Amino acid sequence: MANNRTFTMLKPDSIENGNIGNIISMITEAGFSIKAMKFTRLSEQQAKEFYAVHSERPFYNELVEYMTSGPIIAAILEKNNAVEDFRTLIGNTDPSLAEKNTIRAKYAESKGRNAVHGSDSDENARIESEFHFSSSEIF
Ligand code: UDP
Ligand code: MG
Numbered sequence: 225m226a227n228n229r230t231f232t233m234l235k236p237d238s239i240e241n242g243n244i245g246n247i248i249s250m251i252t253e254a255g256f257s258i259k260a261m262k263f264t265r266l267s268e269q270q271a272k273e274f275y276a277v278h279s280e281r282p283f284y285n286e287l288v289e290y291m292t293s294g295p296i297i298a299a300i301l302e303k304n305n306a307v308e309d310f311r312t313l314i315g316n317t318d319p320s321l322a323e324k325n326t327i328r329a330k331y332a333e334s335k336g337r338n339a340v341h342g343s344d345s346d347e348n349a350r351i352e353s354e355f356h357f358s359s360s361e362i363f
Contacts, residue, residue, distance in 0.1 A: 229259065231300055255309075256306070260298075261297065311344065314327045314340050
């Protein structure tokens, strides 16, 4: 059976733009329950490590700069088919291509400053959750 948990971050633009409440409402109204949550700020080292898979991409330095520019909210979410359903809820990486009523269509500023992160596989959901939370912080 599929792992029913995924990992998300509300990225710095969501906090800056005052969208925390609206985005968390969309997440819980879509049937996800919160299993871990923290308000924190990534160090440069953490952001580089979290996005290491993109280290050769032209947007990497800008991505690290943006993700460390202010606080984020990190969370673990639970629901049937969590990874796939959360990717559907957040929409395309580029908000101009995201389906109407997705989080990114409503709240992302651009392909870079795109409001939220969502894990892309069960394996990455587990790795990313463990990157941000110790076992005593997960419920
Ligand atoms: N990103 C960017 N430019 C791009 C592609 C990605 O700035 O052309 C940023 C964007 O913030 C994105 C993150 O890098 O969310 C990770 O990229 P990925 O392709 O994994 O997109 P996601 O899984 O977040 O939809
Ligand atoms: Mg991704």
